[in-house]
């Protein structure tokens with residue numbers, strides 16, 4: 068199976084975590100969130116290298132963590148932008164052209180290797196793919212506090228990362244999006260913007276994005292559960 072490079076955006080501010088710091092440095096099981104995420108790709112034999120996108124004022128702290136935890140696959144530390152989209156674009160521009168690229172949130176530490184490999188296979192044959200899970204709740208359209216419609220959830224998926232692409236295609240799509248002022252919260256939307264198809268790879272519900280304080284509680288529970296399963 069084809070090897071890949073992963074761009075990991077970790078240059079956010081963690082505002083919704085309300086911790087007064089970038090949530091990437093918050094520990095679960097005594098290990099920083101960012102390290103949990105990086106270890107997944109450090110240990111994945113298909114991962115050729117990591118392009119890590121960081122806040123410039125956190126660059127030294129991140130470099131220290133990489134050394135302390137022996138993360139060796141980070142080939143480039145790249146300066147992030149104001150929005151996630153810009154951070155990812157900077158990472159794409161910094162890496163060697165060609166091949167398969169994955170984009171994965173630094174705030175998603177629980178992605179499973181088998182799902183990553185299925186995603187890489189899908190992108191290799193179909194061009195672009197994203198991990199997602201079926202929506203479990205009933206979803207309603209609301210305006211000014213009043214329900215306007217209930218959306219048929221049989222066709223709704225909650226999109227996660229990683230998302231996988233042909234590097235040259237995603238780079239060009241980001242360039243067009245920047246020129247035309249198209250803004251998106253994920254990279255699959257950027258590929259949709261240029262009219263290319265995106266496919267779904269079904270993931271699992273443990274691949275949460277650590278976003279608000281309760282997600283740390285959920286994350287600690289996932290880690291504890293996995294430790295029990297490993298015996």
Ligand SMILES: Nc1ccn([C@@H]2O[C@H](COP(=O)(O)OP(=O)(O)OP(=O)(O)O)[C@@H](O)[C@H]2O)c(=O)n1
Nearest residue numbers: 076077078079080081082083149150151173174
């Ligand atoms: N300008 C930005 C914004 C976000 N991210 C990264 O994109 C991922 C997903 O973003 P999110 O969960 O929203 O993180 P934050 O932007 O830090 O959170 P918030 O919106 O609560 O500030 C995170 O790993 C975050 O560090 C980034 O690299 N650059």
Ligand SMILES: C[C@](O)(CO)[C@H](O)COP(=O)(O)O
Nearest residue numbers: 151172226227228252253276
């Ligand atoms: C990319 C993503 O994780 C897919 O669900 C999500 O769009 C990131 O959104 P955020 O607001 O930047 O956390």
